[in-house]
Amino acid sequence: xxxxxxxxxxxxxxxxxxxxxxxxxxxxxxxxxxxxxxxxxxxxxxxxxxxxxxxxxxxxxxxxxxxxxxxxxxxxxxxxxxxxxxxxxxxxxxxxxxxxxxxxxxxxxxxxxxxxxxxxxxxxxxxxxxxxxxxxxxxxxxxxxxxxxxxxxxxxxxxxxxxxxxxxxxxxxxxxxxxxxxxxxxxxxxxxxxxxxxxxxxxxxxxxxxxxxxxxxxxxxxxxxxxxxxxxxxxxxxxxxxxxxxxxxxxxxxxxxxxxxxxxxxxxxxxxxxxxxxxxxxxxxxxxxxxxxxxxxxxxxxxxxxxxxxxxxxxxxxxxxxxxxxxxxxxxxxxxxxxxxxxx
Numbered sequence: 247x248x249x250x251x252x253x254x255x256x257x258x259x260x261x262x263x264x265x266x267x268x269x270x271x272x273x274x275x276x277x278x279x280x281x282x283x284x285x286x287x288x289x290x291x292x293x294x295x296x297x298x299x300x301x302x303x304x305x306x307x308x309x310x311x312x313x314x315x316x317x318x319x320x321x322x323x324x325x326x327x328x329x330x331x332x333x334x335x336x337x338x339x340x341x342x343x344x345x346x347x348x349x350x351x352x353x354x355x356x357x358x359x360x361x362x363x364x365x366x367x368x369x370x371x372x373x374x375x376x377x378x379x380x381x382x383x384x385x386x387x388x389x390x391x392x393x394x395x396x397x398x399x400x401x402x403x404x405x406x407x408x409x410x411x412x413x414x415x416x417x418x419x420x421x422x423x424x425x426x427x428x429x430x431x432x433x434x435x436x437x438x439x440x441x442x443x444x445x446x447x448x449x450x451x452x453x454x455x456x457x458x459x460x461x462x463x464x465x466x467x468x469x470x471x472x473x474x475x476x477x478x479x480x481x482x483x484x485x486x487x488x489x490x491x492x493x494x495x496x497x498x499x500x501x502x503x504x505x506x507x508x509x510x511x512x513x514x515x516x517x518x519x520x521x522x523x524x525x526x527x528x529x530x531x532x533x534x535x536x537x538x539x540x541x542x543x544x545x546x547x548x549x550x551x552x553x554x555x556x557x558x559x560x561x562x563x564x565x566x567x568x569x570x571x572x573x574x575x576x577x578x579x580x581x582x583x584x585x586x587x588x589x590x
Contacts, residue, residue, distance in 0.1 A: 272309060272312065272313060272316075272354070272355040273354045273355045273357075273358040274358075275355070276305070276309055276355045276356075276358050276359045276362070277358055277359075277362050279305075280305075280359060280362050280363065280366070281362075285301070285368045285369070285372075287368070287371075287372035287405040287406060289372075289402050289403045289404075289405055289406040289409060290399075290402055291376060291395070291398040291399055291402045294372045294373055294375060294376070294402055294405070295373050295374075297372060298369045298370070298372045298373035299373065301363065301369050302360065302363055302369050302373075305356075305359050306355075306356030306357075306359050306360055307356070309352075309355040309356045309359060310352050310353060310355070310356045311352075312352075312355075313348075313351060313352025313353070313354070313355055313356075314348060314349075314352045317348045317351065317352065319344055319347070319348055319470060320348065322344070322469060322470055322473055323341065323344045323345060323348070325473070326340070326341060326344070326469055327341055329552060329553075329555070330552075330553045330554070332553050332554030332555055333554045333555060333556060333557050334554075334555045334556070334557050334558060337462075337465060339458060339461070339462045340462050340465045340466050340469070342462070343459075343462035343463060343466050344466050344469075346447075347466070350444075350447065350448075357440050360436060361433055361436055361437050361440075363433075364429050364430070364432050364433030364436055365429070365430055365433035365434070366429075367425065367426035367429035367430060368405070369429075370425055370426070370428065370429030370432070371404070371405050371422060371425045371426060371429065372405045374425060374428075375401050375402060375404040375405055375421065375425065376398050376401045376402050378401055378404070378416065378421045378424060378425065380397070380401070380415060380416050383416060383420050383421065383424060384415050384416030384417070384420070384421075385414070385415050385416070388414070388415055392415075400412040400415065401416070401421075404416075404418055404421045404422065405422075476551070480548075482534060483534065483535065483536070483538065483544075485534075486531045486532075486534035486535055487535060487538075487539075487544075489531050490531050490532060490535065490539075493531075
């Protein structure tokens with residue numbers, strides 16, 4: 247159990263590695279789903295192309311949306327995109343970097359699905375069986391004598407060996423080999439193009455815009471970390487607020503019970519003995535509240551954080567050095583969040 251806990255903590259602390267693992271698992275799952283999928287071509291003119299297009303395009307779209315949904319940065323991107331500018335301006339370059347980073351990972355599983363589909367050849371065979379050149383591959387002397395609808399109906403049955411009855415015109419094995427050869431060529435070309443595109447995006451693009459790339463990457467990570475720290479601070483405050491409220495409730499109930507059952511003893515006791523004693527633990531919990539001790543103030547605080555986040559300009563405790571860093575190191579986002587809670 248401890249090993250699983252350590253693995254889970256490692257994945258939480260390394261979100262990028264975690265998302266890469268999730269995308270890899272989805273890619274393998276897409277290949278397994280396709281291998282287990284029962285492909286049934288309708289073998290009817292007009293329906294073959296629609297069925298094949300659905301198999302080729304619909305699952306990749308679903309996998310792409312699942313890849314976006316399983317990425318935690320989707321909510322971060324949506325929040326950063328929709329929030330009012332307030333006291334902190336929004337950087338379109340950071341939003342583009344966050345979206346591109348998510349899209350690159352989410353596209354892995356759809357690319358694997360399309361590549362596996364083209365390399366297998368069943369979908370391409372079903373879609374383009376009516377476009378086989380009969381005059382070249384089959385009995386060209388008989389093809390002109392058939393009406394176009396009858397020829398299309400006959401060729402549409404090529405993917406279905408149990409109902410195909412046109413061997414006298416075109417051998418089914420010849421048509422299948424012809425179309426699967428084209429499909430595999432397109433599949434390998436698709437894999438090559440996507441690999442080259444991924445290489446260009448991951449390697450060449452940062453070389454031309456390194457400074458802008460580093461800025462977008464830094465502030466993208468900052469937004470994610472700031473959100474996590476804000477959630478942690480809100481959780482700590484909610485826990486302390488609930489604990490103090492519960493303590494006050496039970497102290498009041500205990501005081502009422504003492505007044506009801508021992509009114510005479512309380513009347514003869516010293517004046518200060520009836521007041522509940524304040525423990526060190528309660529004082530620590532009150533300090534965690536940072537002066538925010540009612541619902542209305544907390545609601546205004548959360549609204550203010552959404553509408554006008556504090557600017558990214560922290561107070562310096564040490565004089566700035568020549569490179570613009572205080573003491574050679576920047577102050578962490580946790581301190582800005584804590585300062586925001588303390589200053590409201």
